[in-house]
Amino acid sequence: MVFVGVNLASLKYMPTIAAARAETSRDPVQEINLTAKSWGYDISSRQIEAGRPVRFSGKSSDTQHGFAVYHPSGRMLFTMMLMPGLTNPTTLVHTFREPGKYKVRCLEYCGIAHHGMLDELTVVARN
Amino acid sequence: MSIASTIVQNTPLFGRMFTVDKSSGLEEINAWPALMIMTSFVWLAVAGVLGLVMPATQLFELESDLFYTTLTLHGAALTFPFTFQLMAGVGLHRSAGCVGKPVTGWLPAAAYISMNLGSALLTVAVLMGLKVSLVVMYPLPLVGAQMGIWSMNAVILGFTGIYLVLACMILFYPLLVLKMLFFGRKRPELILSERSLNDPGMLGMTLSALTLLVTGLPLVAVGTTLVAALYGIIPMSMAAWAAEPVVFQYSFYIFAHNLMEAMALMVMSAMYATLPLYLADGTRELFSKKLANTALWILLLTSLTSFLHHFITLYPNQPAGLSYWGNIMSWGTGVGAAISIFTVFATIWQHGLRPEPAIIAMLMGWVLYILDGASAVVTSNVAWSYMLHGTMWQSGHTMTVIVAMAIMWLGALYHHYPVITGRNLDPVLGRWFIRLFSVGGIGAALAMLAGGAAGMPRRYADWTQEGWMLYGNLILLFGLVLGASLVVYAYNLLKSREIPAATGERVVPA
Ligand SMILES: [Cu+2]
Numbered sequence: 001m002v003f004v005g006v007n008l009a010s011l012k013y014m015p016t017i018a019a020a021r022a023e024t025s026r027d028p029v030q031e032i033n034l035t036a037k038s039w040g041y042d043i044s045s046r047q048i049e050a051g052r053p054v055r056f057s058g059k060s061s062d063t064q065h066g067f068a069v070y071h072p073s074g075r076m077l078f079t080m081m082l083m084p085g086l087t088n089p090t091t092l093v094h095t096f097r098e099p100g101k102y103k104v105r106c107l108e109y110c111g112i113a114h115h116g117m118l119d120e121l122t123v124v125a126r127n
Numbered sequence: 128m129s130i131a132s133t134i135v136q137n138t139p140l141f142g143r144m145f146t147v148d149k150s151s152g153l154e155e156i157n158a159w160p161a162l163m164i165m166t167s168f169v170w171l172a173v174a175g176v177l178g179l180v181m182p183a184t185q186l187f188e189l190e191s192d193l194f195y196t197t198l199t200l201h202g203a204a205l206t207f208p209f210t211f212q213l214m215a216g217v218g219l220h221r222s223a224g225c226v227g228k229p230v231t232g233w234l235p236a237a238a239y240i241s242m243n244l245g246s247a248l249l250t251v252a253v254l255m256g257l258k259v260s261l262v263v264m265y266p267l268p269l270v271g272a273q274m275g276i277w278s279m280n281a282v283i284l285g286f287t288g289i290y291l292v293l294a295c296m297i298l299f300y301p302l303l304v305l306k307m308l309f310f311g312r313k314r315p316e317l318i319l320s321e322r323s324l325n326d327p328g329m330l331g332m333t334l335s336a337l338t339l340l341v342t343g344l345p346l347v348a349v350g351t352t353l354v355a356a357l358y359g360i361i362p363m364s365m366a367a368w369a370a371e372p373v374v375f376q377y378s379f380y381i382f383a384h385n386l387m388e389a390m391a392l393m394v395m396s397a398m399y400a401t402l403p404l405y406l407a408d409g410t411r412e413l414f415s416k417k418l419a420n421t422a423l424w425i426l427l428l429t430s431l432t433s434f435l436h437h438f439i440t441l442y443p444n445q446p447a448g449l450s451y452w453g454n455i456m457s458w459g460t461g462v463g464a465a466i467s468i469f470t471v472f473a474t475i476w477q478h479g480l481r482p483e484p485a486i487i488a489m490l491m492g493w494v495l496y497i498l499d500g501a502s503a504v505v506t507s508n509v510a511w512s513y514m515l516h517g518t519m520w521q522s523g524h525t526m527t528v529i530v531a532m533a534i535m536w537l538g539a540l541y542h543h544y545p546v547i548t549g550r551n552l553d554p555v556l557g558r559w560f561i562r563l564f565s566v567g568g569i570g571a572a573l574a575m576l577a578g579g580a581a582g583m584p585r586r587y588a589d590w591t592q593e594g595w596m597l598y599g600n601l602i603l604l605f606g607l608v609l610g611a612s613l614v615v616y617a618y619n620l621l622k623s624r625e626i627p628a629a630t631g632e633r634v635v636p637a
Pocket of ligand 1: 114
């Protein structure tokens with residue numbers, strides 16, 4: 001029962017389904033492209049509008065990196081695995097609800113300055 | 128006299144713990160296992176010291192470099208030359224005693240040398256600067272060399288070490304087990320407790336050896352190509368396919384994941400074999416042999432493809448369908464585990480238990496294994512994986528499975544120890560070991576899982592952000608308790624007493 005229940009419920013969190021929902025929502029998707037390189041990120045925009053879905057598309061140009069976004073309260077929202085050598089980016093659609101400063105951390109160990117691989121996104125209220 | 132028992136006898140301190148009893152006529156099944164077990168304890172001691180260095184680097188604000196060095200070495204030492212080698216040693220002794228075949232010839236020597244020489248080379252490489260963590264994080268070794276963080280020599284040495292360790296786990300050890308089970312003449316004088324290959328106490332050995340061999344082959348192909356290119360035997364261009372991060376990562380995890388499952392299959396069989404010997408009413412039978420074997424088969428079939436859960440967050444580079452498949456298969460291993468858990472508890476319920484340290488240690492490992500299973504199904508779920516991948520939750524999961532295996536094999540070793548060495552252990556110290564280990568193991572597991580749920584990253588030198596130090600301190604505290612329990616265990620081995628000859632008959636537990 002738990003087996004079936006949890007796994008059916010988690011279907012709606014599957015990235016394909018989240019992406020499909022975002023495509024069909026009335027709000028246009030905000031596209032953010034990013035590239036990870038030891039030990040930092042190139043991010044096309046660090047400003048995000050609350051309530052509108054964002055599609056993060058990430059690549060790595062050297063070794064494996066992560067792209068994890070943390071809520072201002074410190075809780076982790078999601079992480080993405082960026083593997084070098086792939087043609088297509090890793091993608092994820094997320095809709096931020098609350099304005100604030102969201103920390104970005106690398107969660108795939110990438111060498112001696114791994115813990116210094118930080119960034120920040122700002123979510124602003126939509127006007 | 129075997130070379131293996133000579134080495135054990137002449138090793139200072141550790142040798143005293145495992146000196147093989149030569150009067151029993153069982154040296155052929157005891158010598159190599161004793162040497163492997165003894166050497167695993169040497170690595171345990173090394174890992175213990177490294178484990179203390181990690182918090183020290185944070186406490187005294189030393190270079191984070193040192194943190195990553197010890198992180199890599201501590202994890203690698205505990206997983207491969209300690210836990211795997213302990214398992215290999217105890218597993219070989221008990222299988223040999225079940226089928227009446229000696230553990231002799233070049234294969235045990237090859238397995239032993241490749242594991243320990245490989246681990247030693249990897250240790251030197253890490254000390255030379257190669258800080259790539261337990262799972263290598265490929266292509267980090269090559270990228271680090273390009274960036275000048277460590278030398279190419281360290282990379283070559285490290286890959287050679289890893290290659291040798293893999294040769295032990297994927298080739299020599301499984302071949303040794305399969306050779307022993309399926310070939311050679313049975314010698315009645317070596318039989319301690321006869322079992323057919325389909326007995327629940329034996330089936331897991333076969334399945335696990337096959338799992339290691341089969342799921343390791345892609346990594347052998349990739350690893351051989353890479354090492355050949357690093358040594359200049361083949362041009363780098365010919366190795367380009369193997370150097371692709373995605374190729375290495377997938378072949379690595381199909382093996383690494385199944386390595387853990389193979390160890391679970393093996394320890395489950397050891398549990399199925401040992402538990403009936405400690406039943407209060409003397410029945411010596413499991414609740415149901417069929418159910419016991421069903422669990423092993425389910426675990427085998429579901430585990431083969433559940434490694435896909437490692438790459439859920441790589442979407443769409445790993446298609447969502449494959450991720451979901453990995454999710455369902457991982458939960459399927461939970462079904463296998465649940466059936467085996469039911470068998471164990473139903474057996475105890477039906478026949479009662481003589482609570483001696485060997486079996487209590489194995490059952491405590493069982494409890495940790497259940498706790499670990501719960502943490503594993505959570506993190507392998509497609510939705511939760513996005514919130515837990517790369518956090519301490521996964522370190523907690525990995526640590527708990529290894530700690531569960533370790534205490535189960537330490538329990539099995541406790542059980543087989545009198546036959547190997549002709550000496551008895553002190554049950555009071557045995558119970559103290561179990562108490563401390565349980566508190567340390569469960570406490571550290573919960574602290575790591577809680578840290579992970581709070582977003583604390585794994586393999587991360589800086590725990591001062593977001594209040595993660597709380598979990599860090601708890602992990603340290605419980606880690607120290609875990610360490611203390613192992614000191615008690617080792618002290619018990621050191622103080623073991625010769626079994627008095629006056630009792631006449633030799634008690635042969637197997
Ligand atoms: Cu990184």
